Amino acid sequence: MKVSIIGPGGIGGVVATLAARRGHDVILTNSRGAATLEDQVRTLGPNAREASLVEAVQAADIVVLAIPLTALSRLPAKDFDGRIIIDMMNYYPMRESQIAVLDDGEMTSAEMVQRELPGAHVIKALNNQDAPHLLLNAGTGSALPVAGDDAEAKESVAAFLRDLGYETIDAGMLRDSWRMEPSNARKLVMP
Numbered sequence: 226m227k228v229s230i231i232g233p234g235g236i237g238g239v240v241a242t243l244a245a246r247r248g249h250d251v252i253l254t255n256s257r258g259a260a261t262l263e264d265q266v267r268t269l270g271p272n273a274r275e276a277s278l279v280e281a282v283q284a285a286d287i288v289v290l291a292i293p294l295t296a297l298s299r300l301p302a303k304d305f306d307g308r309i310i311i312d313m314m315n316y317y318p319m320r321e322s323q324i325a326v327l328d329d330g331e332m333t334s335a336e337m338v339q340r341e342l343p344g345a346h347v348i349k350a351l352n353n354q355d356a357p358h359l360l361l362n363a364g365t366g367s368a369l370p371v372a373g374d375d376a377e378a379k380e381s382v383a384a385f386l387r388d389l390g391y392e393t394i395d396a397g398m399l400r401d402s403w404r405m406e407p408s409n410a411r412k413l414v415m416p
């Protein structure tokens with residue numbers, strides 16, 4: 226598979242490592258540009274390269290979104306039309322600015338991502354392990370929840386995660402993905 230990582234930082238970098246290990250073509254992109262990714266690309270090996278954000282999105286079978294949630298509005302939404310997106314972002318209001326629709330429990334963060342990228346197939350996954358454990362737990366029998374509204378895209382992501390070394394658990398629709406979010410205070414108001 227061609228897997229593009231938007232934001233190969235702490236956690237996106239782990240997904241890049243796991244995907245490269247399994248022989249996937251890995252494309253890295255960030256906001257600071259190619260020069261800042263050279264070392265990481267070299268470390269990942271011959272199946273890795275960097276690209277502009279739009280090229281990375283267009284080339285990918287699966288796009289992994291691993292940027293701060295507050296950077297979401299800076300993405301070129303139209304370019305994501307038709308793409309399968311793994312949303313591994315978490316909302317940490319104490320670290321980032323407040324987002325009213327999330328604070329009010331109007332929607333899950335994954336539903337907000339889907340609202341911002343309306344033409345994409347957004348799947349919530351890979352957000353509930355920290356970076357060291359995501360690396361360590363691969364291949365140990367650990368399971369990850371996967372939520373999404375598009376059954377076909379959800380199965381594609383589940384197959385990708387199984388290939389990386391994880392069992393998967395169907396966590397329902399995007400509206401159900403509050404169960405996978407770090408801030409479970411919202412469950413008091415979500416249906």
Ligand SMILES: NC(=O)c1ccc[n+]([C@@H]2O[C@H](COP(=O)([O-])OP(=O)(O)OC[C@H]3O[C@@H](n4cnc5c(N)ncnc54)[C@H](OP(=O)(O)O)[C@@H]3O)[C@@H](O)[C@H]2O)c1
Nearest residue numbers: 232233234235236255256257291292296314315352355356
């Ligand atoms: N770290 C964890 O253990 C962990 C676990 C689960 C989920 N998460 C979630 O994953 C996301 C990333 O967390 P992190 O800890 O990996 O953060 P991080 O180490 O700061 O990495 C963030 C990455 O996003 C890139 N980025 C930021 N704005 C961008 C933009 N507008 N366009 C393209 N790339 C952009 C950064 O590159 P530049 O510096 O070049 O912009 C960097 O590669 C967050 O939503 C977090 O809640 C993290």
